[in-house]
Amino acid sequence: MILIAQFVLSTIYPQLWASTFEDKAFETRVNEAPNVVYGSVSRVEVRRSKEDGRIYTYSEFDVKEPIKGTISSARVEIKTLGGRLETEGLIVPGSAKLSEGDEVVLFLGTQNSDGTHSVHNMMMGRYGFSYNSKGEKILSGPGLHSEKDTVPKEITLENLRKIVQTQKSNGTGHETQIAKKDAVIPDKPKSHFDEGNAEKRQEIDTDSTETNSNKSTWIWAIVIIGLLIWLIRRRKK
Numbered sequence: 001m002i003l004i005a006q007f008v009l010s011t012i013y014p015q016l017w018a019s020t021f022e023d024k025a026f027e028t029r030v031n032e033a034p035n036v037v038y039g040s041v042s043r044v045e046v047r048r049s050k051e052d053g054r055i056y057t058y059s060e061f062d063v064k065e066p067i068k069g070t071i072s073s074a075r076v077e078i079k080t081l082g083g084r085l086e087t088e089g090l091i092v093p094g095s096a097k098l099s100e101g102d103e104v105v106l107f108l109g110t111q112n113s114d115g116t117h118s119v120h121n122m123m124m125g126r127y128g129f130s131y132n133s134k135g136e137k138i139l140s141g142p143g144l145h146s147e148k149d150t151v152p153k154e155i156t157l158e159n160l161r162k163i164v165q166t167q168k169s170n171g172t173g174h175e176t177q178i179a180k181k182d183a184v185i186p187d188k189p190k191s192h193f194d195e196g197n198a199e200k201r202q203e204i205d206t207d208s209t210e211t212n213s214n215k216s217t218w219i220w221a222i223v224i225i226g227l228l229i230w231l232i233r234r235r236k237k
Helices: 006-012 014-021 026-032 157-170 216-236
Strands: 002-004 035-048 055-068 075-081 083-085 088-091 103-108 126-131 137-140
Touching: 026 157, 035 083, 035 157, 055 083, 055 088, 055 157, 075 103, 137 157
Parallel strands: 002 088
Antiparallel strands: 035 055, 035 103, 055 075, 083 088, 103 126, 126 137
């Protein structure tokens, strides 16, 4: 059974939904993000949490460059609520899609209590790459091309660095330190993937899903309302 969370987000928590997907200038999104990192996804898997019994998707992210924030390790784990595990799953429309091999820039929140990070503002915090007519590598993603933008329409990594540096110099950036481009990155830390967890794990290449894991109240609302809808439709059949 797959549960869909969009209607709960948009009806029970309209302010959260609106603030995540409202039209914002790209530089505003950069400003609001605690961390900005460039790198690639080396592994993705889904498993059920031993702590709360919920299904989460874990993406192992190798950091090539910490552009903004306090992240200094060479590898971070991205934890997102939802995913597909055997016959169960939770789909959260608007979530950040991460697949093995993706080369992306991620806007991340502060570190979670278990050492993982979540993508800031869901899909608005994920940026892939494309090439312009000049052969330059530019960012691509739904968080770009706002009518409110004052930055170039085509954003390169260098443009992104300059935006972060300018906000830092002007004192307008998020209250986290800017990461130095040439900072020494320590050895990759041991992650949850290496802990020898006895529970069954299933590697996936699917649409990973993401929402704010700290909003635990609406999670139960999703489950209850989803079950009711499923039961109603089953009876109609």
